Amino acid sequence: MRRETELDAVRGIAALIVMFFHFWLIIPDEWKSHAYITHMAGISITPEILFHFTPLRLLVSGSGAVGLFFVLSGYVLSLSVARQRMASYGRFVIRRIFRIYLPFVVVILFSASLLPLVKTAPLHGVSQWFANEPWSVYPTEQVIMGHLMMIGTVPLVSLDSPIWSLIIEMRVSLIFPILFILMEKYRSETLTGVVAAYFFSNIFLNRLGENPPTTFMHSILFTFEYLPLFVVGILFYQFREQIRGFYGSTWPVIRNIALPLAVLLLGTPTIGPENAVGIMKNLIWIVCTIVGSCAVICIALHNEKISLYLQKSHMQGLGHISYSLYLSHMVVLLVMAYTLLHHMSLWEWGMLALPTCCVVAMVCFWLVESPCMKAGYWLTRRRYLKPGLVG
Template sequence: MRRETELDAVRGIAALIVMFFHFWLIVPDGWKTHAYVTHMMGVSLTPEMLFHFTPLRLLVSGSGAVGLFFVLSGYVLSLSVARQRMTSYGRFIVRRIFRIYLPFAIVVLFSAALLPLVKTAPLHGVSDWFANEPWSVYPTEQVVAGHLLMIGTIPLISLDNPMWSLIIEMRVSLIFPILFILMEKYRNETLACVTAAYFCSSIFLNRLGENPPTTFMHSVIFTFEYLPLFVVGILFYQFRDRIGGFYGSTRPVIRNVIMPLAVLLLGTPTIGPENAVGIMKNLIWIVCTTIGSVSMICIAINNEKIRSFLQKSHMQGLGHISYSLYLSHMVVLLVMAYTLLDHMSLWRWGALSLPVCVMVAAVCFWFVESPCMRAGYWLTRRRYLKPELAG
């Protein structure tokens, strides 16, 4: 099995979409609802309408991008586990801790150190969400410990808001090898259990109105609302040859029109389980995200032109820094907001923020993420194996 480097670029695109989504959340509500184009076919067009009910929605669909991350993780981790059959459970977990948790912990500690130095006055000219939720809790020892322990409740994600999805990623990683084996040996039974766990958790949390959760136990239950997406990634791995054959044998109209349209489902206007919007809407979201994610991965792997583009050096570079970009961009936005927004307009600040976020992500990759990954591989190396078997 070749290493499918095009999926690294897909992950990079998803990280960019999450960043654009947070830019969108920062924009004041008054600007979003202002009609900049009027009397167009009898309808007044607002940015809110354009970014919710047109294909532009995909550019700010942070929830869909996170869903794509989870499906990708299920698929890529399946490839990893399948390639290295000799890998022990402990070895897998150590590598995941060094890959996910250590860079996360370092960025959270940086955020905790920067908050008292930078947040000296309230923010103005931004949305209520950005002014009140990120960095909303002073980083006491208990708060920092709660973040590092990945408790996952609302106050304990304020130092780096995207961390809620990393908590889910880390928790699922702890059980992923077991889940993979169960899907290989008892696929139907495992699918039934995962489906039941999804519906039970969704019904329970929505009736409480606790999405996102407010206690650690509810945060653990919340994880099961996203578990089906990882299972979809495993299923894609198990049926990847059939899916590739189906893609290659279908009519051009399906490959060139229907599947790209299916990708747009990642931008469905409904929002995911991280917001209390109702059981049926959450179900619609996860179905749309599943179809959109599978279509995106299938196109990236099997469409020669798309695959060739995703394998270009600049796209691969974006893929390499995708995790660092996802992890650090909110901290960068907060620092820049508290230091620069009093001295420049929101639009000039936004234009400056994009390249700065990318540059900081590159620095984070080279000096934080990459050393952590190398350390994880060094600690779990097997000296008695031949190099070609050591992975």
């Protein structure tokens, strides 16, 4: 099985969308609701309408991009587990720890060290969310340990708010080989269990109004609300040949119209399970995210023109730094906001912040992420005896 590098580029695009989403959240609410374009066909058009109810929604669909991340992880990890069937569970987990957790630790400690130095005055001219939520808790020893232990409750993601999804990714990684085997041997029973766990956690947490969770046990339940997305990735792997054949033999109208329209479902104008918006809305979100994510993967792998474009060097470069970009961009935005927003406009700051986030992500990749991955592979490499020593 070849490494499907197209999906690396897809992951990079999803990381960019998450960053754009946080840029969107930083903009003050009154700016979003101001009618810059008025009375077009009798309708007052605002940025909020454009980025909420049109295809532009995809550019700032953070929850859809995170859902795509989870489906991609299910598919790519299935490739990895299938390729290394004789590898031990411990080997798989060690590599995931070095791949996800160690860069996570570095960025959290970096954020905790910068907060007392940089946050010297309140932010003005930004949204209430950005002024009050990120860096809302002083990094005491207890707070830092809560982040490093991946507790996942509301105050213990404040040092780097996107880490709530990385906590879910790490937890699912710990059970993924078992989940993969269960899906191979007892697919129907496993799917039934996953769906039951989803509905139980969804109903329970929404009744409490606790999405995002406020206790560790509720945080564990919160993980089950995203488990179906990983399972869909496994299913896509298991039926990959059938999907490839279907794509090649299906009508052009499906390939050229239906699948691109399905991608738009990732921008469904609602909120994912990370906010308590209701059981039915969460269900609609996860169904739309599943369909949209599968359409993205199918197009990336089987549309020849798009596949070739995703394999170009600049797209592969974006894919390589995708995790570092996702992990570090909020810390960069916070540092730049507290140091520069008192001296320049929000728009000037935004034009500077975007390339800065990408540059920092590249530095983070080369100095942190890549060495961690190499260390994980070195630690779990297979050792062979020299032929002269055998016997």
